[in-house]
Amino acid sequence: DTGVSQDPRHKITKRGQNVTFRCDPISEHNRLYWYRQTLGQGPEFLTYFQNEAQLEKSRLLSDRFSAERPKGSFSTLEIQRTEQGDSAMYLCASRGTGVTSTDTQYFGPGTRLTVL
Amino acid sequence: AQTVTQSQPEMSVQEAETVTLSCTYDTSENNYYLFWYKQPPSRQMILVIRQEAYKQQNATENRFSVNFQKAAKSFSLKISDSQLGDTAMYFCAFMGADSNYQLIWGAGTKLIIKP
Numbered sequence: 001d002t003g004v005s006q007d008p009r010h011k012i013t014k015r016g017q018n019v020t021f022r023c024d025p026i027s028e029h030n031r032l033y034w035y036r037q038t039l040g041q042g043p044e045f046l047t048y049f050q051n052e053a054q055l056e057k058s059r060l061l062s063d064r065f066s067a068e069r070p071k072g073s074f075s076t077l078e079i080q081r082t083e084q085g086d087s088a089m090y091l092c093a094s095r096g097t098g099v100t101s102t103d104t105q106y107f108g109p110g111t112r113l114t115v116l
Numbered sequence: 117a118q119t120v121t122q123s124q125p126e127m128s129v130q131e132a133e134t135v136t137l138s139c140t141y142d143t144s145e146n147n148y149y150l151f152w153y154k155q156p157p158s159r160q161m162i163l164v165i166r167q168e169a170y171k172q173q174n175a176t177e178n179r180f181s182v183n184f185q186k187a188a189k190s191f192s193l194k195i196s197d198s199q200l201g202d203t204a205m206y207f208c209a210f211m212g213a214d215s216n217y218q219l220i221w222g223a224g225t226k227l228i229i230k231p
Contacts (some may be wrong), residue, residue, distance in 0.1 A: 024139060042120075042207050042221030043161075056216050070165045091161065095217070103168070103211065105219060107161035 001084030002026075004108035006092050012114045013082055020078045021111045032075050034067060035091040036060065043091055049075060051108060082115045089113075118143045120210050122222035123226050129198055130230050136183075137193045139208030145169075148212035150184065150191045151219070156204040164206070167191065195227075203229045 005024045013019050025032050031052050035043035046065070048056045051072040061067075064082075069075040079086055089112050093105040119142045129135045141150070152164040167175045167184050174182050179199075183192045196201055208222040 003180070023185050029171060031217075035219075040224075042209075043219070044216045044221075048218055050218060056218070093161075093219075103217075104151070104166055105211075107153075109160045 004092055004094050004106055006090075006108040006111050008111060009109060010112045010114075012116065014116050015084060017111060018078065018080045019082060019113065020076055021090055021092075021113075022076050023092030023094075023108060024074045025092070026096065026104040026106060027073075029094035029096040029106075030072065032069060033093045033095070034075070034077050035093065037089040037091055037110070038087075041050055046077075057098075079113075084112075084115045087113055087115045118145075118152060118210050118212060118215055118220045119153050120208055120220050120222040122208055122225050124225045126226040126228070128228040131198060131200060133198055134194060135198055135227065137195075137206050137208075137227065139191045139193070139222055141189050141191065141208075141220075143189070143210065143214075145212045145214055148210060150182075151209045151211070152180070152182070152191075152193045153207045153209060154202075154204045155207065155224075156201075157219070159204075161207075165193065187210055190213050198229045200229050200231060203227060 007022045032049040034046040037043040049069040064080045067077045089110045091110045092108045095105045121140045148169045150167045164216045179196045205224045207224045209219040
């Protein structure tokens with residue numbers, strides 16, 4: 001069990017550019033979540049996958065945001081035409097189907113996005 | 117809708133002291149889960165302790181324990197024999213079926229352990 005990994009860890013971009021983040025969940029976990037966290041605040045839910053199906057999207061997720069999980073393993077989160085307000089930490093978490101882990105989300109280290 | 121409230125934005129204690137962080141929540145569900153997560157500066161969100169609402173016994177993990185009062189919708193975290201490495205943001209979170217098992221978070225408490 002190598003834990004949840006995210007790439008890149010840091011991303012600096014100019015306003016208007018597109019960015020894509022990747023999340024690799026714990027291998028046997030079929031549920032994957034994306035959250036956004038701004039400085040000094042708790043995370044806010046963005047979207048949720050069960051296997052490859054995107055089951056829920058927050059109203060926070062504007063049309064500029066899209067997420068995929070094409071084979072039910074890793075996931076990508078893309079932000080198009082970035083704005084300064086998109087600057088935040090983007091967290092990925094996964095949750096499994098095993099007996100002991102169905103109720104706990106395990107987090108990756110996050111991707112810190114800075115939009116200049 | 118479920119909400120989670122942490123009323124202490126910041127706390128500081130001396131090393132080796134005991135500290136209690138408060139959390140209250142609001143829900144109409146009967147079965148749900150509660151969590152405390154720790155987020156050290158510029159580091160990963162780490163699970164500290166979890167509690168299933170159907171269990172009356174309070175969860176404990178080494179120096180960390182909770183006081184779960186279901187009727188009062190209160191879920192406080194006690195850290196005994198605090199250590200410098202406990203310095204972090206602590207978030208209380210709720211998870212239930214009505215929110216499709218997404219985590220609903222409090223605003224966090226910044227805990228500083230002083231040497």
